[in-house]
Each structure stands twice: as structure tokens, then as C-alpha cells.
Amino acid sequence: MKISSIKYLTGEGVKNAWVNRLMTLASIGVLVACMVIIGLAILISENVNKAVGKLEQQNVVMAYMKDYNWALYGEKDTSSDAASADTDTAQEGEASPEETADANGIKPGDYVIHNDEEAQALCDKIAKLSNVASVTYVTSEEGLESVKESMLEGQESYFTFLDEEYGNPMSGAAKITMKDMSKFDETVEQIKQMDGIDVIQSQNDLADKITAIKRGIGIAGFWIIAILMVISLVIVSNTIRVTMYNRKLEISIMKAVGATDSFVRIPFVVEGVLIGVISALLAEGLLYFCYRVATETIITTLNTTDIVHYGDVALLLLLIFIGIGVFAGVLGSVIMISKYLRREGSEFAAI
Amino acid sequence: MAEVFTERENPSSAAPIIEFRGVSKTYPTGTHAIEDINIRITAGEFVFVVGSSGAGKSTFMKLIMREEKANTGIITVNGFNLTSMPRRQVPMLRRTMGIVFQDFRLIPTMNVFQNVAFAMHVVGASDRDVRREVSKALSKVGLGNKARSMPAQLSGGEQQRVGLARALVNSPDLIIADEPTGNVDPNMSYEIVSLLTEINKRGTTVLMVTHDHNLVRDFQHRVIMLERGRIVADNAGGSF
Numbered sequence: 001m002k003i004s005s006i007k008y009l010t011g012e013g014v015k016n017a018w019v020n021r022l023m024t025l026a027s028i029g030v031l032v033a034c035m036v037i038i039g040l041a042i043l044i045s046e047n048v049n050k051a052v053g054k055l056e057q058q059n060v061v062m063a064y065m066k067d068y069n070w071a072l073y074g075e076k077d078t079s080s081d082a083a084s085a086d087t088d089t090a091q092e093g094e095a096s097p098e099e100t101a102d103a104n105g106i107k108p109g110d111y112v113i114h115n116d117e118e119a120q121a122l123c124d125k126i127a128k129l130s131n132v133a134s135v136t137y138v139t140s141e142e143g144l145e146s147v148k149e150s151m152l153e154g155q156e157s158y159f160t161f162l163d164e165e166y167g168n169p170m171s172g173a174a175k176i177t178m179k180d181m182s183k184f185d186e187t188v189e190q191i192k193q194m195d196g197i198d199v200i201q202s203q204n205d206l207a208d209k210i211t212a213i214k215r216g217i218g219i220a221g222f223w224i225i226a227i228l229m230v231i232s233l234v235i236v237s238n239t240i241r242v243t244m245y246n247r248k249l250e251i252s253i254m255k256a257v258g259a260t261d262s263f264v265r266i267p268f269v270v271e272g273v274l275i276g277v278i279s280a281l282l283a284e285g286l287l288y289f290c291y292r293v294a295t296e297t298i299i300t301t302l303n304t305t306d307i308v309h310y311g312d313v314a315l316l317l318l319l320i321f322i323g324i325g326v327f328a329g330v331l332g333s334v335i336m337i338s339k340y341l342r343r344e345g346s347e348f349a350a351i
Numbered sequence: 352m353a354e355v356f357t358e359r360e361n362p363s364s365a366a367p368i369i370e371f372r373g374v375s376k377t378y379p380t381g382t383h384a385i386e387d388i389n390i391r392i393t394a395g396e397f398v399f400v401v402g403s404s405g406a407g408k409s410t411f412m413k414l415i416m417r418e419e420k421a422n423t424g425i426i427t428v429n430g431f432n433l434t435s436m437p438r439r440q441v442p443m444l445r446r447t448m449g450i451v452f453q454d455f456r457l458i459p460t461m462n463v464f465q466n467v468a469f470a471m472h473v474v475g476a477s478d479r480d481v482r483r484e485v486s487k488a489l490s491k492v493g494l495g496n497k498a499r500s501m502p503a504q505l506s507g508g509e510q511q512r513v514g515l516a517r518a519l520v521n522s523p524d525l526i527i528a529d530e531p532t533g534n535v536d537p538n539m540s541y542e543i544v545s546l547l548t549e550i551n552k553r554g555t556t557v558l559m560v561t562h563d564h565n566l567v568r569d570f571q572h573r574v575i576m577l578e579r580g581r582i583v584a585d586n587a588g589g590s591f
Contacts, residue, residue: 005475019460250469253456256416257521258446259473260439 009263013270020243024271027239028279031328034228034235035283035321036290041224042317043291045217046308052210054306059210060175061202063191065113065122067140067171113196119172122196126174131187136175143170171198182211232324236275236332240268244340251340265337272333276325284318367391367427368525368556369415374424376410376580384410386580388424392558394524397551399567400560402577408560411577412529415558416450417441429524446474449518451528455510457502463489464498467517474521488516492546508539515546519555526550528559532566544570 017024113119120137127135138146144163147170148156162169178187188200244251254264291310298307369392376385385407392398402408413419414426417433426433429447436444449470457466467485476484489495492512502510511531518526528547532540544559544566551557561567567574576584 002475002477004477005472008472249456250458253458253469253517254473255442256445256450257470257473257517258442258444260442263442263473 005263006266009266010270012267014274016243016247016267016271017274020239020246020271023239023242024275027235027275028282030235031232031275031279031325032283032286034232035279035324036287038225038228038320038324039283039287039317040290041221042320043287043308043310043313045221046313048213048217050306050308052213055206055210056178056181059181059203059206060177061188061191061200062138063126063174063176063197064199064201065119065172065174066196066198067113067119113172116172118196119174122194123174125194126176126191129187129190131179131183133177133179138173138175140168140170140172143173144168181208181214184208184211229324229328232328233332236272236328237336239275240272240333240336243271244268244336255341261338261341264341265334268333268337269330272329273326274329276327276329277322278325280318280321280325283321284314287317288314368394368396368429369558370425370427371414372425374414374421374426376414376419376421384580385414385421388580388582390575390582390585392556394556395551395554397548397557397570397572398559399570399572399574400558400577401562401564401567401574405579406577407580408577409529410580412527412558412560415527416448417444446521447523448525448527449521449523451511451514451518451526451531453530453533455502455507455514455534457510457513459502461502462498463494463500463502463505463513466502466513467520470517470520484520484522485516488520489513491519491550492516506539507535508542511535511539511543512546515543515550519550523555525556525558528557530560530562532561532563537565540566541569548572 113122116137116139119139123135123137126132144159148159151159159169174191176191178184184202188202191197192200251264288310295307295310299305369390371388371390374385374388375383377383388411400408400411410419414421414433415428417428417431417436421434424434428444431440431444431447433444458469461469464485467488468481471481471484486495486498489498492515494509494512494516497505497509502513505513511534515531518528526547531547532543535543540563547557547559548570573587574584575582576586
């Protein structure tokens with residue numbers, strides 16, 4: 001197509017939108033409303049995701065290790081007798097070396113963590129699991145402190161008593177956070193299977209809730225966007241249809257003098273795209289204004305700053321809006337004009 | 352126009368510009384609009400097509416423009432075989448002809464110049480060519496001084512002359528005029544047909560559908576008479 005034709009057809013498209021301005025304005029209004037709702041759905045979803053992400057980070061899993069000291073817990077005072085008894089047994093040569101328990105009754109087959117290096121190595125092994133976001137080694141001392149801190153005053157003294165009387169009741173642990181809460185149970189199972197892990201403490205009900213919330217938001221967002229996309233398409237198609245019937249005479253003359261279908265179609269596509277792009281720009285501005293007002297109120301009222309900044313999603317939203325506008329504009333006009341040219345575009349009987 | 356000739360059957364002056372061989376057209380409703388028509392119109396002819404309502408004149412024109420497709424027979428127009436021509440080639444066929452409508456079909460929001468220029472924009476002419484050719488076409492029909500007038504400011508005859516300028520502006524080989532005098536007074540009718548005759552003398556083939564027997568008698572051109580979809584007369588010199 002020649003440049004002069006492109007220039008002419010683009011001009012015709014813009015002229016169409018202007019001549020048909022009342023309908024154009026109505027379409028822009030509805031499209032802006034659809035886009036703002038889509039934008040709000042995205043912003044709400046982003047904010048909920050941020051909040052859920054924070055919850056996810058807080059939802060830690062504690063994997064307690066088979067600590068050597070913890071294995072002996074409660075037998076502190078009898079350890080010397082047990083050691084002498086074992087020594088005697090070993091001297092008698094009644095058991096094989098593999099099954100022989102050491103002085104504390106721990107057999108070599110029992111996988112236990114003897115020191116911080118071994119504990120750290122186990123943490124590194126856990127960190128290699130694909131769904132594990134972070135692993136921190138918590139020593140038994142740190143674990144006890146943490147437990148005491150979380151206790152009420154009377155309960156705390158019980159742990160102090162246990163520590164003084166029998167030694168630290170806590171074993172070393174790996175503090176784990178996960179990437180995807182929907183794979184929570186699967187990951188916990190993988191950790192459980194590891195040698196050296198004794199017991200796992202987790203809040204899998206919270207994980208389930210987080211997963212459910214995320215899934216719900218995803219589904220709701222998808223349907224809101226899908227429905228509004230269809231509405232946008234119908235609106236633009238209708239505007240194009242009105243323009244098309246207004247220009248029936250021109251189309252009939254165009255076809256009679258040898259215009260190709262694409263030549264007839266282009267001004268309508270230009271009109272549709274123009275409506276889409278103007279709507280996108282207006283929706284972006286309107287959403288920015290509304291979101292700013294809303295977030296300022298939320299920040300002041302709830303005294304929180306955990307809110308997605310508009311600037312972080314502004315470009316994404318603009319691209320989405322322009323995408324919707326252009327998609328609806330092109331598809332709406334192409335569908336309408338193709339249908340018209342195929343069924344009704346008679347040159348003689350056009351009017 | 353080079354593109355136009357790529358699929359044409361090498362037109363030459365000896366070849367007919369319009370040829371119907373055993374052409375019939377029946378609409379899906381069962382109406383037999385055209386039945387077994389054989390006709391040959393050579394380049395440079397002026398032909399009147401006459402007939403009462405329902406005789407098949409409109410279908411005859413639609414077949415030439417390839418707005419309708421014949422059920423049987425072969426139609427050749429301007430070197431295009433309309434029977435085997437794919438739909439995408441139809442615009443190329445139409446660029447070789449100019450069409451004048453009974454109801455003028457001028458766009459009311461465009462002035463005279465823009466209405467004529469419109470036909471050139473459709474074929475992708477440059478702005479310079481548009482300015483030059485539109486002025487020439489308007490001068491030919493005697494409306495050089497009305498370029499900026501709006502259609503509503505013109506008389507019926509003037510409006511039809513704008514329609515004629517639009518049909519001429521792309522220098523077609525063939526002008527198809529569908530009752531061009533149907534909406535104008537008798538004096539203006541003579542003026543319109545005189546203009547068409549002038550155009551025909553310069554080498555353009557003219558095919559004009561009319562109900563006006565006086566015009567047919569006075570202008571003394573070949574007359575094809577249709578009745579119930581068949582050619583009942585094909586006479587030279589305005590007799591029928």
C-alpha cells in the first residue's frame with residue numbers, strides 16, 4: 001500500500017471518530033470504566049499477593065534435628081552407668097561392631113547430628129530442595145531462648161528449671177521458609193525423609209489458607225478480566241457498526257470504484273484503535289488519581305506502608321490497557337466490517 | 352494500471368470489451384433474471400440497454416461489475432474472464448470502469464472536489480495526481496468553478512455531472528451508467544447524454560441503461576432491449 005493511501009486512510013479513520021463523536025465518546029466512557037475495573041482488579045490482586053507474600057515469609061517450618069545431646073536428654077544423671085555397662089558388653093564381644101552402641105547408647109546406624117558443622121551440612125542439604133526459599137540453622141541454645149521469649153512468665157520459669165536440672169531440652173533445628181505454599185505438604189514430606197531430621201513443626205492449615213486465597217484471587221481476577229475484555233470488544237464493535245452504517249454510501253462507492261476490502265477496512269480499524277488508545281490513556285490517569293486518593297486514606301487510617309506503589313505497576317497497567325484497547329479496536333472493527341462486506345456490501349443495492 | 356493487466360487476456364482493439372456467451376443467472380429465490388444471453392460489445396461503442404422493470408437490466412449490470420456471478424456461460428469484460436476470476440481480483444476489474452448511478456451517490460459531507468477525488472484515493476493516487484486529474488475531470492463536465500460547492504448546493508443535473516466526473520477521473524476504458532437521467536429534468540437529461548457521447552467520441556466505451564425512449568431515439572446509438580431476462584432486440588441506430 002502506498003504512503004499516500006496510508007495517510008489518507010488514517011485521516012479518514014480519525015475523521016470517522018470525530019464525525020461520530022457522540023458514539024465515540026460513549027465507547028470511550030464504557031471502555032475507560034472497563035479498564036479501570038480491570039486495573040483495580042490487578043491492583044487489589046497485587047496488594048493481596050504482597051500481604052500473602054509477607055504471611056508466607058512468616059509461615060516458617062521448624063525441622064528439629066536428631067541432636068546427639070537431645071537423644072540423651074533426661075539420662076544425664078545415668079549416663080556414666082550406661083557407659084560402663086556398654087563398655088563391658090563390648091569387651092565381651094557379643095555384638096558386631098556395626099550394631100555396637102557407643103558409651104551413650106547411640107548405635108552407628110542411628111543418624112544423629114554431633115556438632116554444628118553436621119547441622120549446617122544438613123541445612124545446606126535442605127536448602128537444595130527446589131521449593132525451599134531459605135534455611136537458617138537455629139542452635140539448641142538459640143531455640144531455647146526463642147521458646148522462653150514466646151512464653152508467659154510462669155511458663156518460662158519451667159523451661160529454665162528443665163535447663164538447669166536436666167540440660168537444654170531443645171534440639172538444634174532448621175528454620176525453613178518456602179517459595180510456593182501449594183507445594184507445602186510435599187516439601188515437608190521431602191524434609192522428613194532426610195537423615196537427621198527428627199520432627200517437623202509447621203502450620204499447614206495456614207499454608208492451605210494462603211494457597212486458597214491466592215487461587216481464589218487468581219480465578220476471580222481471570223474472570224473479571226475475561227468478562228470485561230468481552231464487554232470492551234462488544235462496545236468497540238457496536239461503535240464501528242454505527243460508523244459503518246453511517247458510511248454505507250461511501251463504502252458502496254469505494255467498492256464500485258475498485259477499493260479492496262482492506263482499503264475499506266483500514267479507516268474502521270484506525271477508528272477502533274484510536275478509541276482504544278484514548279481510553280487506555282484516560283483509564284491510566286483516572287486509576288492513578290483514584291488509587292492515590294485511596295492509598296493515602298489507607299496509609300493514614302491503618303498506619304501501614306505495606307501497599308503496592310502505583311509507580312511499580314504503572315507501566316504494566318498502561319501496557320495492559322493499550323493492549324486491551326488495540327485488541328478490542330482491531331478485532332471489533334475487523335469482525336464488523338468483514339461481516340458487512342461479506343453479506344451486505346452490495347454496490348447497487350447499498351442504499 | 353500495470354497490475355490490472357497481469358491477469359487479463361491481453362486486450363486489443365479487435366477484442367470485445369464486453370462479451371456474454373450463453374449466460375444465465377438464477378437467484379437463490381428461483382427468479383430467472385437472465386436467460387441464455389449472448390452479446391458482444393466492442394471497444395468504443397455507445398450502447399443503450401432498455402427494458403421494462405424486471406426485464407433483467409440491473410442483473411445484467413451486476414454481472415458486468417461482477418457483483419453477481421453467472422450460473423452458466425462465460426462473461427468477459429475488459430479482458431477479465433469473470434467466470435473464473437477470484438474475488439480478490441474484482442477491485443482490479445472495477446478500476447477499469449467508471450460507474451454513474453441514477454441517484455448520483457455523492458457524499459453529502461464532502462464538497463465537489465472531494466467527491467471526485469475520493470475515487471482516486473481509492474486507487475492510491477498521489478495528492479499531486481489527484482489535484483491535477485480532478486480539476487481536469489471537473490472541467491470536462493463543465494463544473495470547474497464549482498469545486499468547493501457542497502452537493503446540496505447543486506441542481507440535480509449538476510450533481511449527476513459530478514457523478515460523471517467521478518466516473519471519468521480514473522480514465523476508465525468503460526463507463527457504465529445506470530439510468531443516469533432518471534432523477535433529472537428532460538433538458539438536463541439531454542445534457543448528460545451529450546456529455547457521455549462526447550466521452551465516447553474520445554474512445555471510452557459507454558453502456559447506459561435507460562427508460563427514456565426519446566433519448567434513445569434522438570442519440571442514435573446501438574440499443575439492446577431486454578425482456579424477461581432475454582435479449583429481444585439488438586439494433587444499431589436507436590431503433591427498437
